[in-house]
Amino acid sequence: MKKTVTAKDVAKLAGVSQSSVSRVYFTGAAVSEKTKKKVLAAAAELGYHPNEFARSLITNRTKIIGLVMKGVQNPFYPQVLSQFTAEFKKWGYSVLFVHTNNEEIQNEDVETLLNYNVAGVIITDATMSLKVAKSFKNNEIPLVFFNRKIHTNDFYSVSCNxxxxxxxxxxxxxxxxxxxxxxxxxxxxxxxxxxxxxxxxxxxxxxxxxxxxxxxxxxxxxxxxxxxxxxxxxxxxxxxxxxxxxxxxxxxxxxxxxxxxxxxxxxxxxxxxxxxxxxxxxxxxxxQPINQMVEKTVNYLLKEMANYTGMARTVEVEGSLIERKTT
Amino acid sequence: MKKTVTAKDVAKLAGVSQSSVSRVYFTGAAVSEKTKKKVLAAAAELGYHPNEFARSLITNRTKIIGLVMKGVQNPFYPQVLSQFTAEFKKWGYSVLFVHTNNEEIQNEDVETLLNYNVAGVIITDATMSLKVAKSFKNNEIPLVFFNRKIHTNDFYSVSCNxxxxxxxxxxxxxxxxxxxxxxxxxxxxxxxxxxxxxxxxxxxxxxxxxxxxxxxxxxxxxxxxxxxxxxxxxxxxxxxxxxxxxxxxxxxxxxxxxxxxxxxxxxxxxxxxxxxxxxxxxxxxxxQPINQMVEKTVNYLLKEMANYTGMARTVEVEGSLIERKTT
DNA sequence: CCTCCTTTTGAATACGTATGCATAATAAAA
DNA sequence: TTTTATTATGCATACGTATTCAAAAGGAGG
Structure with a gap:
């Protein structure tokens, strides 16, 4: 009943090989304008969408960022969430939202992030045991503590000064x-x-x-x-x-x-x-200059995702006093 | 450099076949207590995590729900987001958060949802062209309009009366x-x-x-x-x-x-x-009784994800007047 | 037309897992 | 013990894509 359209189907209709179809959707690959046109036409007709899971399987990398958040009641954090989502979208990354009730992220959620082999992780409003944090390091998954720090200096954190x-x-x-x-x-x-x-x-x-x-x-x-x-x-x-x-x-x-x-x-x-x-x-x-904080976080993650080093640093941005009527 | 631990590695260390490893992590499969113990021990030693992407590839189904949201500034919606996330977590589903600036969901985001072959989609605070909505139907991906309706009766929607x-x-x-x-x-x-x-x-x-x-x-x-x-x-x-x-x-x-x-x-x-x-x-x-609304949405999606029918209905919950000091 | 170089293409393979099938191990029955 | 029923395991294969390698096509220059 489920009719998943694959690259092979498109290839057949377009009269080309599956490889060529793949190349059309892989940015940076060499395809002639002619076959590209044929493939896109066939894809549109069949309603083809490249399967991100198969892609990730073979490239061994995903385009998913795990974002862990707790205090959704504090308007500060939804704003952070939407800015991250918007920023990562520009780079083709999607956000897997993980909500934790406890101050410390639960094992269950950690499993999820590891199972999905996320490209990077942002912990906003929660903490993480050292042991768990290290398991991300073992898997070479870059990690940022946003607006929180962790006791050791082995991790990257971005916060206000x-x-x-x-x-x-x-x-x-x-x-x-x-x-x-x-x-x-x-x-x-x-x-x-x-x-x-x-x-x-x-x-x-x-x-x-x-x-x-x-x-x-x-x-x-x-x-x-x-x-x-x-x-x-x-x-x-x-x-x-x-x-x-x-x-x-x-x-x-x-x-x-x-x-x-x-x-x-x-x-x-x-x-x-x-x-x-x-x-x-x-x-x-x-x-708190959210823009700057988000920007620094995204830049670090992009760099580490392209080329993992595990670099640790504590980044602080300044911000400024907004004087209103309560003082 | 990247040392991804696979089921095969675990199998080797545990002295069993890859199939057995797979069966340990697949709920409902038959494994003896003995091999299960051996496998889990080996997995812990190596830091193994089943690759969700490979899984999804073969089962042709994912455990990801796409949640589309716009007005993150309105505290109503973050609350909705966290409730959905918590509820789906109970069933092993994760939430892919899609933020749209426009009232209508962008093609780019639709592509993302289709590429990830999400198990279901919730549109909260946005709309979707009929054409796009139908493309989800074609792919047998259940769809719920939450707190919004669409012009035709072909889709499931949950809102307050x-x-x-x-x-x-x-x-x-x-x-x-x-x-x-x-x-x-x-x-x-x-x-x-x-x-x-x-x-x-x-x-x-x-x-x-x-x-x-x-x-x-x-x-x-x-x-x-x-x-x-x-x-x-x-x-x-x-x-x-x-x-x-x-x-x-x-x-x-x-x-x-x-x-x-x-x-x-x-x-x-x-x-x-x-x-x-x-x-x-x-x-x-x-x-607005968010609990009820979330519950109805989740129940519908779970049912449709298990057995797709494409059933359409407009569900409305009642809610009640909260009288305070402004009247 | 032919040679040489560049670009494009297809065949084959690999990624990590689930699963049908056949076989081995175990338990139950006789 | 032997036979039968049940359960556990391993082998092999498939999922949909990216990528290597060799072969084909195209272009430039003579």
Whole structure:
């Protein structure tokens, strides 16, 4: 019943060999204009499509990028997803989307990526055990940690310069005055959250500013409820919140409590997601230059996919402070 | 340099035939416990993973679902994406993510889906020419339009009962009183927007309520700016906005103009995205039961992938009104 | 027309796996 | 033990394509 049209069928109809059909679809192969025309006509008539699986089998390489993502609720990541997809499309690569609920990618998903022999892997919003990461290295599959780092230096990672950014945020808040500050962490296991804390506290302790840390989970709900808890005890002169979506929760909590921003306290987020610019929030935040981050990631992967070296590096892009109405 | 470990390698190390190795990884095949153990041990030692491409080549079926999506900015869709991914994972299927910028899926992307011989396709937030849709039918690839319909009845589509929902919204707003209403359309080309308009106006005209339609594009920005335009001329007693993300824009525009909601006018959205429940908005809206919609889609696809019939149907789920503070 | 060089083509093979078939091993029955 | 039924295994082949190699076709120059 299933009538899969193969190159052989096209060859027969076009009166050429299967090899010639193959050459028509393989960019860079030598075919005369005449046979090309014949083949394409026959292919169109039969509705032929070269089978990517057979191709990959013989070339031993695929055109699939595995993209691992967790926090689809944070608008930052869908944006990352669509940019990667668009960028890779230009190079003929498709994206296999892997969604993980846990912070660490599951074995099941790792199996999938290896079974599909993906050409490259991007881990955005999750982590990966060292053992698993090495299994990709063994298979010479290039791997990038996007917006996360891993404990060793053996892997390529691309992220914002969180340390520098959080230092500048601290300095910015100091200049606005105030004596007590709060850092609202995301998931404390993540490098992202820890680095942002580190830069922030470094500057504060230089200036003897009282500072307290609270922990949450990078979600709106988390930001909202933690902020309610915080203001029960004290109202700091400013909040630095580990990402925007939490910061929006903080703003809503403050509003609910009748606390005015920026008069009574100030709030700074991180990411510059679209919503932080909405009139209802007008959040001061740090812009992560997604374009640059995506570009660096794609360039590295393309290079490694063409010629695997396993080169490791920690790439950081700078970004900039977006000053709005919450400071 | 690339050392791809094959079933043959494992067979040699384990002292069995390649067939036996294959049978270990093929669920349902008969292998003795003894050889299974030997094979798994050898596989672990060598780091073997069955090549999904070779598998697909011989079985003539893949475990890949093509998911086509456009509006990644609307939080409704990332949620849909992650639910589909999670659900299909349970059945061993992976998701190939296809992002399109245009309302209609591009030929390039169609080629990709056909080249990968995907087991099934879901079109969420985009459309597809009849010709292209038929080419999937020719290849016996089941296809679902999710939250969109197509002009003919030859395809399976799953969506919310927009007609009924918008009728009930109209009735709800009528009951709240008011004499003039506005429908703020999304992209007017979409069945979604048109149906929501149809049900809404049907009830209004039954009650001789003055009504005006404005058009936008399903985005926050669109909702914001269109609302500013609207209130320049008149302030309707209520807005029915074709989706939540636009409705949030409308609310922010009204707030900017100092128009109180629900006192001066009322606003109803559609989707019940997470943000519509946030304190800053508290938007009354229609909940689309994503769970049900995903479930119906997955069930249909699984059935068709096991045994293709090409059955067409238009499935609609009901959903319910979520009453919050904007009405 | 012939020679020499370049380009195009076809035949054959390989990629890594699943599967029909025949055979070997095991278990059950007698 | 022998016979029969059942299960497990290996051999060989096929899936649809890219690619090597040799042969054919085409072009340039005389």
């Amino acid at each position: 969180n340390l520098n950014a959080s230092r500048r945020i601290a300095e910015f808040l100091l200049a606005k005055g105030g004596t007590s500050m709060v850092y609202l962490a995301g998931n404390e296991q993540t490098s992202t959250s820890r680095e942002r804390e580190e830069g922030f506290t470094e500057i504060l302790s230089d200036h003897n500013i009282s500072y307290k840390k609270y922990s949450s989970d990078f979600t709106y709900e988390g930001g909202y409820h933690t902020a309610l808890e915080i203001v029960k005890h004290q109202l700091p002169s400013a909040f630095f919140v580990a990402n925007d979506i939490m910061a929006l929760g903080v703003l809503d909590a403050l509003r609910k409590k009748g606390i005015r921003v920026p008069e009574d306290t100030k709030v700074v987020g991180f990411d510059n997601i679209e919503m932080s610019g909405w009139p209802a929030y007008q959040l001061t935040t740090w812009e | 927009n007609l009924n929902a918008s009728r009930r919204i109209a009735e709800f707003l009528l009951a709240k009183g008011g004499t003039s209403m506005v429908y703020l359309a999304g992209n007017e080309q979409t069945s979604t927007s048109r149906e929501r308009e149809e049900g809404f106006t049907e009830i209004l005209s039954d009650h001789n309520i003055s009504y005006k339609k404005y058009s936008s594009d399903f985005t926050y920005e669109g909702g914001y700016h269109t609302a500013l335009e609207i209130v320049k001329h008149q302030l309707p007693s209520a807005f029915f906005v074709a989706n939540d993300i636009m409705a949030l824009g409308v609310l922010d525009a009204l707030r900017k103009k100092g128009i109180r909601v629900p006192e001066d006018t009322k606003v109803v959205g559609f989707d019940n995205i997470e943000m519509s429940g946030w304190p800053a908005y508290q938007l009354t809206t229609w909940e």
